[in-house]
Amino acid sequence: MTSTTSQLQRFFYSHYFFGGLRQSVGVLLPALVLWGIFSWVSGGFIAAVGAGCVAILDQPGGPRRYGINGMVAALCLCSVTTAITGLASSYALAIWVVVPALCFAFSMLTVYGKHGGLLGFACLLIMTLTMRTPMAPAEVWSYTLISFLGGTFYLSYSAIAHRVLWHREEQQALSVALFATADYIAARARFYDVHLDIEDNYRQLIRAQTAMTDAHQVARDMVLRELPQGTQSRGDRLRQGLLNLFVDMVGLLDSMVATHTDYATLRQQLPDSDILLFARDAMNKLANNIAGLALNVARNRHTRIRNSVKAELRAFEFELQSLRDAGTAQSDPELYALLVQVLRRLRNVTNRVDHMADHTHRQVAVASDNTAANKTLNRFLTQQKWRPDTLLRNLNMQSIHFRYALRVAAAAMIAMAIGLVMGHAPIVRTLDPGMAGHSYWIILTVLIIMKPGFALTRQRNGWRLMGTLLGCGMALVIFAVVQNEALYIFILIACSILGYGLVQVNYTLSALSNTTLVLMAFHLLIPGSTAVVGERLLDTAIGSVLALGCSYILPSWERHNLDTLAGALRKANLAFLQSGLDYVRTVRGIRAGVPGTDEQEAQIRWSLARKNVHLAFSNFTAAFYRMMDEPVRKQRHVPELNRLLIQNHTLASQIAAVIPNLAQMDDEPKGIARAIQATQDLLRGYEASPPKVIETEGGLATIAYPLRQMTQAAQVIRENTCKIEADDKPLPGTAAAQQG
Incomplete structure (x- = not known):
């Protein structure tokens, strides 16, 4: 915590x-x-x-x-x-x-x-x-x-x-991404604690990975937007230092997600072994080290790693040697290979964190010619395209954006009608004549709260109401205690800074700050008037009720988007696997002396495919959890979609683990080749039978376990996808079937 x-x-x-x-x-x-x-x-x-x-x-x-x-x-x-x-x-x-x-x-x-x-x-x-x-x-x-x-x-x-201030901004964006990476590693450490529930750990891990993906994308767009140009100027050295940190951070992420450990098997076969505790403690220390590094990057300070994990790694090695002496490597080669893999990953992460710390206090050299490298890295930037045909294609009732626009227009008309009635109602004009001049706040509240999705609207509705209530209460306290105009201006400026700064971090506190800001401004313009506080609160309450009520007009439920997002995630994993196999063939071709092979280009395409998997997974996860916040009667296929979520995560991790091992082989044995082909067929939607036996002789045990997990994940994905498609298919004789 x-x-x-x-x-x-x-x-x-x-x-x-x-x-x-x-x-x-x-x-x-x-x-x-x-x-x-x-x-x-x-x-x-x-x-x-x-x-x-x-x-x-x-x-x-x-x-x-x-x-x-x-x-x-x-x-x-x-x-x-x-x-x-x-x-x-x-x-x-x-x-x-x-x-x-x-x-x-x-x-x-x-x-x-x-x-x-x-x-x-x-x-x-x-x-x-x-x-x-x-x-x-x-x-x-x-x-x-x-x-x-x-x-x-x-x-x-x-x-x-x-x-x-470009360097300061990039440092801070990189710091946020490093903090998110530390949170992700801490979430993975929870799996090695036998007293914590695995399902709850998965939920926390997936949320942490989604947040980390978003933070990494922001850092990627900022750090890669202006790359070193090959000069030895101070600006180029600063850019090169941040780029080195970013590359190591991505490499650290790759080391962490390069395999999906079967934690249930570890807990079942090693329930009383200290080896799990050593792994947990090592990962927690690494998470703290990365968090400290992130803070020092934001403060522009050097980093010295103080929480060494050498003791945990040596204890892990001792326990592993004890298992080897007990014959585990022969009796259960996959379990032993899994533990070896965990140890290697911990070593890699430790070395990577130490290397990142060195970047903060080591003189950075800039390559004389970065043209090719810059063109390569530019391919990882977010591409924003504003095409008129995109807007035209969405001008129909099937588009969630079109339905959202209609809802907003309808809500605005209703808000205007409510404001008109309130402005001319005798009781309102008698109790508070100023209400007629503040009815536009209702429309403003509606526009702030309403979002394309029902869950987001309801979530923001609660945040907005709570923030407004707290802001009104804070304003009344300030008006009663503070009588100095200069102090009012100071509080107004502070609220403005917090309102802008917190909007992406904590919307409730941002709404509190913005409410206090507006009320302070009115108080400075009309000293002594506190009626505006009640007006603000009433208009916000009316706007919140209206925004939530209008969300049921042509609603866009997340269940209608999840099939598309799940399909996009499955295709992204398939592309990730195929680009990885292309990389394997390229590496083998170089060893065989085949001309015209470019290992760097193949590796870049594989890295791009991995980035696309992370983004697709983040989109699917966010939509799934938004659906879970919607009314229960509007949720659909929750168990199947949850399995798709977990198994796609497993699949991507195992693909990242299998490809480097395949690249070290001159050719894969028959069982491994059949397993890879079966995984591809399953992801394409075809029936396939993975081999029952995968070779584990020698060093093949290292690849056998992730490969078996990969094929099992692909099978589960296909089964649940088929079930969802079968349930969604109209029954014969229904109106939908006849129309089709």
Whole structure:
């Protein structure tokens, strides 16, 4: 269990907090200058809104060119949205047409993934803040110009900040990835504790691997976006040092997932052996060492490994020798080979961690010509494509993005109707006349909470409500205790930094900070008024109920996507196996003197296929757990999908273990060849019979165990896939069957 202090250190040294600080400065600086120096409160607010909408696209991590392009797109689209909404705000009929239309159009941008969703939300945010007060045409153009200038300031500020602080950002992204790797290793250490439930360990391991995959992808996009150019400048040396750390981190990951250990067998055959405890303690120490390395990378400090695992490794070797003396290597060669494999993996990880620590205090040399290496590494970057045909293909009721856009548009219309009724209701106007001017908060709450998936909407709904409630309570305490305007401004800035920094880490705390920020701003504008706290809470509650209720309009249940994601994961594993076999043939061809073979290219293709497996597994895992958060009656094939989840994880691990061993052979025996072919056939959906006997003579026992696990995993995957397809197939005589 990671301590609270460690979690706080992770956050404050991460690119999340650093990004939140950067975003807050860029958003608040125009407002503070216009307000504090020129006493132009309204102009400062408008400029801050424009800057804040552009800042939404300035997310920590990811290729820089996508960030700049996204902010430029946000600046242009938000300005157009501001003008359209402002011109329509004075006409009741026009605003009722424009708002739902914009909600639909910008919600459709989710077809382009995370960046598309952020761009759409930025436009919807500025639409909501613009519609709060009707404006004359002349006011609209001045409002749009000030907002545009605020966004332009943030774009320029962000480009300069990234240019100056690029090394710090990459260090922090790499640190987050290293922390995630440490968590993954700690999750694997739990399997060697016989007192912990294996199924619960698997759930924690899969979640840790998913988080690690996402963190590695962010680090990959940041570290590989600007590679060393072959000069000996300080910038190139810094880039080379981070690249070396990243490569070793990926190698460390490969060492950890290169096999899927049969922990149940180990517990069953070695229940009282200390060898499992030594493995657990060694992995926990390694996880702590990596976490310490991650913290020092974020703090730009040197690392000296202090928690040595030599004692655990030597104790492991002693226990292994005792088993060998007892004849285990002959009586149960696969068990003995499995333990040898665990020991080798621990040694490899130990050496890799020591090597990574050396990178933090060793002078880095840059190769004179990195052109070929840079082109190779660029293939691992995330590719973002904005094609018009992608949007057009999703303009139908079968698309989850189209249905989501319709839900958002419908929710916005209902929110506008509720706000209109509240604004004209006599009891509301009597109790709180200000409610009529804050009804746009309902729409804003709906837009913040609603997501394409039901589970995400419900999850964010709870987080938002809790954060708003806590934020309102905190604001009331601050208003009662603090009477100093300078301290109010300090608290406002702190809340802004935490609001931006925590949005990807803890949404509840981010909502708490943002709520306090908004209430502090209103309190500074209208001193002594606390009615806005109740208005904020009531509007948020109404918006939350509305967002959750509208989630049942044309809902998109995760069960409809899981079959596709499971198929994509199976194909990714098949491609991983095939590219690995291509690598094996290439290595054998080089040993045989076959001309025209390129080992490096074959290894790169295998590495790319492995990355694709990790991403496909992460997508499938996230969707599966989202389905588990949906109503029980909407869940489908839970046991089968859970088995697919575990067995695909096993399969990928065993493929990573088998390929290097195959590459060392000049030719594989008949049983091994049949097992590999059977695995390929099963993954293609064909029937196959794996060999009952796989050769274990000599060193073949090392490959026999992972190969048997690989074929068993492929069989389970095919069986469960066929069962799901059979259950989904319409019965003869039904309407669906007749239509087909």
